[in-house]
Amino acid sequence: MDMIREGHVYDIRKFFVFPKKYVFRPVDGKVMIKFTRYTSVVERNGLDALFPFCTYELTPFGQLPKPSDMPERFSDVLGVITGVSDAVQYHSASRSEPSTKRIIHIKDLSGNQLSVILWGETAAGFDGDGIMELGKTEPIIAIFVGTLVKSYDGRRGVSGSAACRWYINENLPDIVNFRRGLRGQVPVIEHIHLPGQTTAEIQAQVNxxxxxxxxxxxxxxxxxxxxxxxxxxxxxxxxxxxxxWFSSCTTCHKTALLSGPGYKCSDPECLGTDALPRYxxxxxxxxxxxxxxxxxxxxxxxxxxxxxxxxxxxxxxxxxxxxxxxxxxxxxxxxxxxxxxxxxxxxxxxxxxxxxxxxxxxxxxxxxxxxxxxxxxxxxxxxxxxxxxxxxxxx
Known part of the structure; x- marks a missing residue:
């Protein structure tokens, strides 16, 4: 991994060729190569223009495979970003160490929404603040590659960790065509609130x-x-x-009491008349x-x-x-x-x-x-x- 960098061109010699893997394939090729201790890698400068900027095979939201513990291959998806959360750290009952998580919502041209959940360093490396700022003036169209289909809150979504990459507003044919399909619309990007601690909150605890x-x-x-x-x-x-649980005023979140057919907030200064159950x-x-x-x-x-x-x-x-x-x-x-x-x-x-x-x-x-x-x-x-x-x- 120290010898090669993504996006660079190399002469690679003395490697083995094997049939493709049956599961977790990043691309749908027939064969794969395997490095050995004898493999040599020499970078070739000035040849970048002769090779594609990236490779992917998009899957429409409605055709994503069912979630599986051993999927045949990773999935690549395209959509306009409509929601971004902070990267938060939280503790799961199934893990002894904290996890870092970020959720991104994307939509296709038919208005179907898909959740992209990023984990670990991948979640921390996504520039959420920059996307939120840029999204105020133009649509943010993204291709996420190297994701796995998962089920979240009863809905199908995709998960991305070390194998995941994204290409945002790049001059790629699929992104250009998607932008044309928006017909000048600039979707509002929602700030998604996740339970857990943001990096800023964790740092604030120190003092x-x-x-x-x-x-x-x-x-x-x-x-x-x-x-x-x-x-x-x-x-x-x-x-x-x-x-x-308690009935929480939808206006100020304080306790609300039943009053006739509706509710009355316990705060005399609040005029809220509706409530929702909360933990x-x-x-x-x-x-x-x-x-x-x-x-x-x-x-x-x-x-x-x-x-x-x-x-x-x-x-x-x-x-x-x-x-x-x-x-x-x-x-x-x-x-x-x-x-x-x-x-x-x-x-x-x-x-x-x-x-x-x-x-x-x-x-x-x-x-x-x-x-x-x-x-x-x-x-x-x-x-x-x-x-x-x-x-x-x-x-």
């Missing part, structure tokens, strides 16, 4: 003041209303007697000295569970039930879905790290540690050994 739980729960919230602090604690259990998962955490209650609201709740809240609310209901019917039934049900309790038990069993950025509008409430016998069995055994699972970092 945060560290607080213990006891210091946090006694802080004057009127004096430090917009302050952010760094605190390390361990998830202990779900808060008893607390609901895991509100209450946890007890400990730092070994003090316990406190923290609330994980909608974005963090979705990141924890990987499920939209409405999916959990609909469990046990007829498929044709309306949202109003589901919410009416859920208001009378104080049970916590097994997906939430199972996640907590899995975390404690695996002793995995989870990191979140939390913004507090009020301080967490202090709680007296319960007797050992009152704790769940998995917690009780840890307390008796005087050892806790790895801490959750709360900011």
């Amino acid at each position: 945060l003041e560290t607080k213990t739980l006891e210091e946090l729960v006694t802080i004057d919230i009127f004096e430090f209303r917009d302050a952010r602090f760094y605190c390390t604690a361990t998830l202990a259990k779900l808060s008893p007697g607390q609901r895991w 509100k998962i209450c946890f007890v955490v400990t730092d070994g000295e003090t316990e406190a209650e923290f609330v994980f609201f909608d974005r963090v709740g979705r990141e924890l569970l990987g499920l939209p809240l409405i999916t959990l609310l609909r469990h046990g209901h007829a498929p044709g039930a309306t949202l109003a019917q589901v919410l009416e039934a859920a208001r009378g049900d104080d049970s916590v879905p097994k997906e939430i309790t199972s996640w907590l038990l899995l975390y404690l069993k695996l002793f995995g790290f989870v990191h979140y950025v939390i913004v507090f509008s009020t301080p967490p409430s202090i709680i007296k540690p319960p007797p050992v016998g009152a704790l769940p069995t998995v917690i009780e055994s840890n307390v008796r050994r005087n050892s806790f699972p790895p801490p959750v970092t709360l900011v």
Whole structure:
């Protein structure tokens, strides 16, 4: 890999020729070459114009293959960019190390949308800010090559990592023809918000003041209303007697109460009359000295569970039930879905790290540690050994 660079021309000698791979083929050729320790590589300058700038084989959105763990080949797609997220770092329950992720939405000329999910260094290397700025004045047409078809939120999308490349507004025939098909339209590029931490947020944590739980729960919230602090604690259990969701005002996101056929926001200064269900998962955490209650609201709740809240609310209901019917039934049900309790038990069993950025509008409430016998069995055994699972970092 140190001997060759993409986009350069070389004389390559003394290599083996093999039949094509049966899976993960980047191009649909019949044969492939394999380097050996005897292979020689000599760069040839001035010949770039004799070779194609890039190679690809576009697949229309509607003809993308089904997701597969062992696909025959990578897929190449073309579309105009209509949405870009920041590159965010988040922790998955299936990985011990954090992952970097970025989502890009593209559309074809028929208006069909496709999600392109970039990972790792590929996600970090995509110039999202530059694309957002350039998209204010002209359409951003991109070809993504070397992607794998995946399923996201029940829809087909493509995933790109080390093998993925992109060509944006290049003078390629397919991009030129696509631009003509837009007939002068400049689609607005949406800023997609993803759960997780951006690079700027991660860097900002470095200089945060560290607080213990006891210091946090006694802080004057009127004096430090917009302050952010760094605190390390361990998830202990779900808060008893607390609901895991609430009706959130669509205007200001505060709690909304039923009022006749609609809703009334709990904030007297807000005129919102509509609401949507959002996560509100209450946890007890400990730092070994003090316990406190923290609330994980909608974005963090979705990141924890990987499920939209409405999916959990609909469990046990007829498929044709309306949202109003589901919410009416859920208001009378104080049970916590097994997906939430199972996640907590899995975390404690695996002793995995989870990191979140939390913004507090009020301080967490202090709680007296319960007797050992009152704790769940998995917690009780840890307390008796005087050892806790790895801490959750709360900011």
